[in-house]
Amino acid sequence: MGGYGDVRMIDENGLRMDGRKPGDVRPITIETGVVPVADGSCRMVWGTNEAIVAVYGPMEAHPRKIQRQDRAVIDVAYNMAPFSTTDRIRPGFNRRSREISKVTKDALESVVLLELYPRSKIRVSIEIVSAEAGTRCVGLTAASVALADAGIPMTDLIVSVASGKVNDVVVCDLNKEEDNYGEADLPMGVLPNSGELVFLQMDGNLSPEEFKQAWDYNVDAAMEVHKLMVKALKGGDN
């Protein structure tokens, strides 16, 4: 949320810098089974974002102190590859990746039937290979596809989309410039079948009306993305 200064990101026709209308989502490709050694995996390309997620487990939880007697634990590791952005990222965990790993874990815990696997662990590795904006949404969405691919029982898939405000206009699925110079960002995780919300963050300021508009954009986009996820899991081409 750097503030936009004199940068114009919405033209006089209401189109954004990449030619999208305010409610449009970037093109998405979803592929499952991309990591042969993993129990389940997913590669998701969302605009210029690219995430590869591998799921292992359920397996015995080590060290034993992390085991829960009544349910499984999910271990999420979100990581951005050093080459994923124009500025090289120092390899390894940092404050941001820890935060995203935690919120992703919390969101996944609300859909996975953890009580079926007491004392075990499900490991989810999210690797961002190319980052533009909204990598936490891509990571979470791809993680839910990879979990389904691994045969882990879940009540629903999670679709995560971010909307925000740019030049006082609410837009859906922010790209890099809109994310950097825009005024607000609202990533959400939605369960498309039940309509429940499992993940919500907000950065910047939105009026109640703008918040409602961003919310609606996110829910509508989530339904569209869910169709692609279902198609990928059922074996259709996108």
Add this chain to the structure above:
Amino acid sequence: MNSRPVGQLDNMSNESNAGGPRDSRRTLVVVPGEDLGVSEGIEAGHGVLVVDDRIISTKQGRMSRKGNTISVDPLHTRYMPRPGDLVIGHIEGCTNNIWFIDIGAPFNSILPMSLGPAKVEFGGTRKVLDIGDSILCRVQEVEETHQSVVTMKGMGLRKIRSGALDELDPHLLGRLIGKGGAFLREMKMETDCRIVVADNGRLWIDGELSNILEVRRRINSISSEARVVGVDA
């Protein structure tokens, strides 16, 4: 594991009739959260949940209906031990009187000294079965917490000393064995190999090296064919 694509089965619940895709004549691939219809008069099998009088799929897999029971057979899954299963395990560790066995399940199994292959003195477990050895054993007991006990007391249960081990996803074993064991019998005859198929998806193949390689090639082809969604188990 690895899988994919194919069939353009358009059975998304919102595009089919209001009752959900409950046509037992077709094998439908469903995804978690998909609505499979009203639950009245229907029993929920494995892989489904009843939420607000609707049946909801919890796994990605093929929906099947047997009588009044609807269940979802997952396309990929980890092996879950059941009592009586014949399994191939690897020794992962041991104490003075217990071996810890990896049977490919979420948890290691234990093999107590009393159920071992031979009479063992207290503290002499590694002399009989050492870490890294593979064994053919049977699941004796599974607790609610997934802890399982295996036994080597029984006909044909032994330490594996020759041949090769291979793995296949447990849900693909039906394809390897065939109807009434026909496909497996044919493979044994053609390759002149001894093939033991364990319920945890591990296979013990013993025979001439060239024949073992032929069996492994056929098993790999079953695996890769299965990556095509829509091919029936």
